[in-house]
Amino acid sequence: MSTAFILIAAKNIRDTILDHESELESLDREIGDGDHYINMKRGVSTIVEMEADLAGYPPDAVLNKIGMKLLSTIGGASGPLLASFFMGMAKVLKEKGDESTHTYASAFAAGVDVIRLRGKADLGEKTMLDVLIPVSRQFTQLAADNMPVPQICTVLITTAEQGMQSTRDLIATKGRAAGLGERAIGHIDPGAKSCQLMIAAVCNLLLEAKESLG
Amino acid sequence: MKKFINKTDDMLVESLSGFASAHSDLVALNLEPNFLTRKQKASNKVAIISGGGSGHEPLHAGYIGHGMLDAACPGHVFTSPTPDQMLMAAEAVYADKGILFIVKNYAGDVMNFEMAAEMLPFESATVLTSDDCAVINSTYTTGRRGVAGTVIVEKCVGSLAETGADLQACKALGEKVNSRTASMGVALTSCTVPAAGRPTFDISNNELEMGVGIHGEPGRRREAMRPADAIIQDVTNAILEALKPSQGNEALLLINGFGATPLMELYLIYNTAAKLFNQHGIKVVRSLVGNYTTALDMAGASVTLCLLDDEIKQHWDSPVHTPALRWGV
Numbered sequence: 001m002s003t004a005f006i007l008i009a010a011k012n013i014r015d016t017i018l019d020h021e022s023e024l025e026s027l028d029r030e031i032g033d034g035d036h037y038i039n040m041k042r043g044v045s046t047i048v049e050m051e052a053d054l055a056g057y058p059p060d061a062v063l064n065k066i067g068m069k070l071l072s073t074i075g076g077a078s079g080p081l082l083a084s085f086f087m088g089m090a091k092v093l094k095e096k097g098d099e100s101t102h103t104y105a106s107a108f109a110a111g112v113d114v115i116r117l118r119g120k121a122d123l124g125e126k127t128m129l130d131v132l133i134p135v136s137r138q139f140t141q142l143a144a145d146n147m148p149v150p151q152i153c154t155v156l157i158t159t160a161e162q163g164m165q166s167t168r169d170l171i172a173t174k175g176r177a178a179g180l181g182e183r184a185i186g187h188i189d190p191g192a193k194s195c196q197l198m199i200a201a202v203c204n205l206l207l208e209a210k211e212s213l214g
Numbered sequence: 215m216k217k218f219i220n221k222t223d224d225m226l227v228e229s230l231s232g233f234a235s236a237h238s239d240l241v242a243l244n245l246e247p248n249f250l251t252r253k254q255k256a257s258n259k260v261a262i263i264s265g266g267g268s269g270h271e272p273l274h275a276g277y278i279g280h281g282m283l284d285a286a287c288p289g290h291v292f293t294s295p296t297p298d299q300m301l302m303a304a305e306a307v308y309a310d311k312g313i314l315f316i317v318k319n320y321a322g323d324v325m326n327f328e329m330a331a332e333m334l335p336f337e338s339a340t341v342l343t344s345d346d347c348a349v350i351n352s353t354y355t356t357g358r359r360g361v362a363g364t365v366i367v368e369k370c371v372g373s374l375a376e377t378g379a380d381l382q383a384c385k386a387l388g389e390k391v392n393s394r395t396a397s398m399g400v401a402l403t404s405c406t407v408p409a410a411g412r413p414t415f416d417i418s419n420n421e422l423e424m425g426v427g428i429h430g431e432p433g434r435r436r437e438a439m440r441p442a443d444a445i446i447q448d449v450t451n452a453i454l455e456a457l458k459p460s461q462g463n464e465a466l467l468l469i470n471g472f473g474a475t476p477l478m479e480l481y482l483i484y485n486t487a488a489k490l491f492n493q494h495g496i497k498v499v500r501s502l503v504g505n506y507t508t509a510l511d512m513a514g515a516s517v518t519l520c521l522l523d524d525e526i527k528q529h530w531d532s533p534v535h536t537p538a539l540r541w542g543v
Binding site for chain 2: 039
């Protein structure tokens with residue numbers, strides 16, 4: 001996954017988030033305070049605007065700069081969590097120094113772990129982790145099985161979708177909707193939804209481009 | 215939505231600029247990153263920094279000045295500020311005795327202040343405020359939410375810091391005040407986040423939200439509208455339950471408006487709440503009534519009781535000179 005790919009993916013992510021404005025807004029209004037879409041839009045738009053500044057750097061440096069920028073633009077809980085994800089990913093890419101599918105799988109897993117630590121949350125608490133943890137586990141497994149990238153992407157799109165849907169019936173114990181108790185049941189978590197959208201945007205781009213991760 | 219706005223994106227900066235210019239004798243504003251400091255930098259004291267999402271004015275910038283905060287970091291509406299704001303603010307107000315962050319307990323605020331503290335080149339400590347006894351866990355929090363009681367924490371800790379007390383002493387007093395303070399709010403209408411353009415929650419004319427948070431997030435339950443005394447009785451009972459005060463305990467009673475409730479109603483609430491607390495053997499010896507921790511344009515109010523001891527009373531009474539609280543000077 002090259003810097004050029006990351007920059008195209010950033011545009012795809014922005015377009016996907018903007019395309020889902022009304023859905024993200026209404027999910028957050030139901031069990032949050034309605035600012036999730038605005039914050040995400042500000043973050044993803046800023047990253048696209050950074051394109052020229054990022055183009056000359058290797059992928060690990062690009063992801064680290066993206067993390068730092070998200071940290072200072074999104075705010076709220078999503079800001080530090082998404083920032084931690086990209087910075088955690090960047091660290092592994094830098095250490096491993098290659099761009100294999102295995103490396104990207106372990107970088108993704110490291111990013112998800114940082115979110116788990118920073119947010120003090122885990123699977124089944126009606127948060128973005130209900131998408132990220134299953135996707136990370138699946139990605140690690142499929143990379144270990146040496147499955148080709150397009151097939152990995154197809155599976156991960158489904159895994160992310162299932163993870164997002166799983167938040168509908170959960171009672172929240174962390175993050176957004178904790179304390180709503182049973183009132184949160186029946187509502188998809190907006191953070192889980194935006195993570196699913198972002199994962200799908202990147203996977204779809206890889207499927208279209210048939211660009212190999214390694 | 216009907217509000218005084220030019221462009222939604224410009225609203226925060228225009229409001230901050232107006233605030234800074236209206237109170238130019240007391241505060242100075244830095245933009246990008248956004249933070250406010252005292253006009254006159256203090257020396258040789260713990261620097262007290264707070265911050266949080268905007269929309270709760272006068273919290274926090276209104277409490278910058280002698281006897282309270284050294285700096286405040288405003289985020290976007292109902293959205294935590296980001297670590298770069300806290301780092302730059304700390305850089306600006308550091309006065310050789312460390313930085314104390316006063317942070318309302320919300321996941322976003324906690325994480326952003328935590329990351330700032332990790333990156334800070336100075337010694338720092340954090341007081342988390344969690345006075346809202348309506349619910350244990352809530353939207354955005356693990357544990358109780360920090361609400362209007364934060365003002366009392368900021369006042370007392372700010373007072374202690376002026377005496378040259380060290381970082382750990384300031385933190386300890388903040389935690390003591392927080393542990394002796396409980397609040398609960400009631401909403402009669404929703405607030406409207408300007409960028410969202412429509413009310414955060416739907417509530418009909420004959421309903422109230424008992425235990426509402428300061429972002430319009432749900433509380434204990436949706437109830438039928440009733441006479442004020444009956445509503446306030448539920449609120450004071452919840453506070454008594456949370457604090458379990460002993461007979462004869464002296465207290466500070468704060469009635470806080472959420473932004474769209476007139477002072478006439480706030481004083482009516484004070485009248486009822488003070489009587490009810492008195493009936494439970496509490497001596498209300500200090501009071502504060504007004505809009506101190508708002509939720510944009512929400513109609514409603516919160517009741518906060520802080521159990522005083524000599525130390526807290528002394529620091530509550532000490533001189534303070536800020537845009538929103540001023541006495542003794």
